[in-house]
Each structure stands twice: as structure tokens, then as C-alpha cells.
Amino acid sequence: MNENFRTGYIAIIGRPNVGKSTLTNCLIGAKVSITSKKAQTTRHRIHGVLTTTDNQFIFVDTPGFQTSHTNALNRLMNRSVTSSFADVDVILLVIEAGRWGAGEGALMAMLPAEKPIILVINKIDRLADKGKLLPFIAQVSALHTFTEIVPLSAEKNVGTNTLLSAVAAYLPVMPPVFAADDITDRSERFLASEILREKLFRNLGEELPYGLAVEIEKFEQEGELRRIFAAIIVDRAAHKVMVIGKAGERLKRISTDARKDMEKLFGGKVWLETWIKIKTGWADDERALKSLGYE
Numbered sequence: 001m002n003e004n005f006r007t008g009y010i011a012i013i014g015r016p017n018v019g020k021s022t023l024t025n026c027l028i029g030a031k032v033s034i035t036s037k038k039a040q041t042t043r044h045r046i047h048g049v050l051t052t053t054d055n056q057f058i059f060v061d062t063p064g065f066q067t068s069h070t071n072a073l074n075r076l077m078n079r080s081v082t083s084s085f086a087d088v089d090v091i092l093l094v095i096e097a098g099r100w101g102a103g104e105g106a107l108m109a110m111l112p113a114e115k116p117i118i119l120v121i122n123k124i125d126r127l128a129d130k131g132k133l134l135p136f137i138a139q140v141s142a143l144h145t146f147t148e149i150v151p152l153s154a155e156k157n158v159g160t161n162t163l164l165s166a167v168a169a170y171l172p173v174m175p176p177v178f179a180a181d182d183i184t185d186r187s188e189r190f191l192a193s194e195i196l197r198e199k200l201f202r203n204l205g206e207e208l209p210y211g212l213a214v215e216i217e218k219f220e221q222e223g224e225l226r227r228i229f230a231a232i233i234v235d236r237a238a239h240k241v242m243v244i245g246k247a248g249e250r251l252k253r254i255s256t257d258a259r260k261d262m263e264k265l266f267g268g269k270v271w272l273e274t275w276i277k278i279k280t281g282w283a284d285d286e287r288a289l290k291s292l293g294y295e
């Protein structure tokens with residue numbers, strides 16, 4: 001083992017929808033964190049692990065910072081944003097190219113002054129006028145002193161190696177915590193629920209009901225076959241109808257899409273059974289949230 005091997009924890013933070021999950025997936029090269037066009041799809045911290053010859057990067061994907069709605073769910077999510085800084089070595093603040101707003105200002109105010117903060121300017125592929133990038137970098141550097149500023153495109157995988165080199169410099173010299181082929185310390189059970197939740201988000205689009213959640217009630221493995229039984233929790237009966245769709249078509253599509261992704265990630269056949277449960281008011285009840293894994 002290389003004597004100068006570096007291992008460290010990296011928090012990825014930023015407003016909803018700036019591309020944190022896309023960046024985590026791109027850096028790790030596997031689908032461990034869900035992505036969606038809708039804001040606020042990440043509710044759990046996910047450790048994605050990348051091991052190279054010289055470094056082990058352990059990524060913490062924090063939920064989007066929320067200021068507008070305040071219910072129990074959002075309170076828990078904001079708490080998780082704050083607590084995730086204590087044990088990390090580097091913080092990546094992700095923003096969208098050309099956009100620095102009140103949300104970013106509020107996040108900066110929450111960050112510990114002593115930790116290295118690398119500003120990641122994502123979605124540079126979207127800039128119609130590339131000449132605007134340098135003035136934007138000048139503008140944000142005038143607002144805060146960042147350890148480094150790295151412009152990139154997570155979706156197009158441009159600039160991500162530069163980011164990894166920048167991050168590596170701030171990791172402590174330490175042997176790896178995870179085995180080299182581990183990509184996440186999350187269980188397959190958890191990953192299955194994230195995949196199903198992603199398909200729900202994608203298929204429901206703008207109709208997405210507030211407070212939708214997934215609970216894996218049973219996860220069995222028999223050789224290469226995994227049998228997964230998942231309850232989709234909704235807030236009221238009308239939402240159940242929306243998720244099921246006409247003649248059950250929508251739920252069928254959601255389940256098929258989810259099953260295919262699970263098979264790809266787990267590398268074996270999956271039998272997936274889904275049904276819908278109505279739990280009125282659950283998103284406002286902290287105890288119910290804890291039972292669903294929102295710590």
C-alpha cells in the first residue's frame with residue numbers, strides 16, 4: 001500500500017436541482033444516488049465510495065437545502081445538512097453556472113469556516129456564451145474566499161478529474177476505510193427503495209403528490225434471484241389513484257423501470273412486487289418519518 005495514500009470524507013451540498021446526485025454518480029461511475037428533474041429527490045445521506053491507486057474518496061450526498069416549506073420532513077432534512085459537516089474533510093458547494101442567489105448565500109452562512117470549501121460550478125455545458133464563465137468566477141470569488149473553484153459539467157463528464165485532483169489534496173494521509181470495490185455502504189434494500197422512488201418521481205412528473213415514500217417490507221435473496229416487496233406510501237386515496245394510473249398502467253411502468261435498474265445494479269434477476277398504502281398526514285409526523293428511515 002502506498003504510504004501517502006489519502007482517504008477522506010467529502011460532503012456535496014447545494015440548492016435542490018443543481019446536480020449533486022448527477023455529480024456523485026458521475027464521480028463514482030455507478031448509479032448509487034437517484035437523480036430526477038424535480039427538486040428535492042434526495043432525502044438520505046448516501047456514501048458513495050471511489051477508490052483509486054492513491055486515494056479513497058467517500059462522498060456524502062446531502063439533501064437539498066430547504067428554506068420555503070417548513071414541515072417535519074424539511075426540518076429533519078435541514079438538520080441532516082448541518083450535522084453532515086462535523087465529520088467531513090472537504091465540502092463541495094455545488095452551484096449552477098451563472099447562478100448565485102439567496103439560497104447559496106444562506107448555505108455559505110451555515111458552513112464551518114475551518115473546512116476547505118471547493119466551489120463546483122456545474123452545468124457549464126448549458127452556458128450559451130462561454131465567455132461569461134470567467135466574469136462569473138470573478139464575481140463569486142469576490143463574495144467568498146473559496147479553497148478552489150472548479151467549473152465542470154457532471155452530465156457530460158467534463159472537468160470531473162480536475163475536481164478529484166483538487167479534492168485529493170485536502171484529504172488526510174490515511175489507509176482506506178472501505179474495500180476497493182465497494183461503491184456504497186448502503187444496503188441493497190436501501191438502494192432498491194431509492195431506485196423505486198426515482199421511478200415514481202420520473203413517471204409522475206408535475207403530478208407528484210406531496211409526501212410520497214417507499215418502504216421495502218421484505219427483501220429476500222435466493223442465489224442470484226432477489227425478491228423485493230415494496231409498499232408505496234401516499235398521503236390520501238386520491239394519490240393512490242394517480243400512482244396506479246389508468247387500468248394500472250402507470251404503476252406497471254414504474255415497477256418495470258425500477259426492476260430493470262435494480263437488475264443492472266445488483267447484477268441478477270429481480271422479482272419486484274409493489275402495492276400502495278395510504279398513511280394520512282405522515283409527512284408531518286416526525287415519528288412516522290423516523291420509522292421510514294428519515295433520521
Ligand SMILES: Nc1nc2c(ncn2[C@@H]2O[C@H](COP(=O)(O)OP(=O)(O)OP(=O)(O)O)[C@@H](O)[C@H]2O)c(=O)[nH]1
Pocket residue numbers: 014015016017018019020021022023034035036037038039040041042063064065122123124125126152153154155156
Ligand atoms: N445540462 C446539464 N444538466 C445537468 C448537469 N448536471 C445535472 N443536470 C440536470 O439537473 C437536474 C437535477 O440533477 P440532480 O443531480 O437530481 O440534482 P440534485 O442537486 O441532486 O437535486 P436534489 O436531489 O433535488 O437536491 C437533472 O435533470 C440533471 O440531469 C450538467 O452538468 N449539465
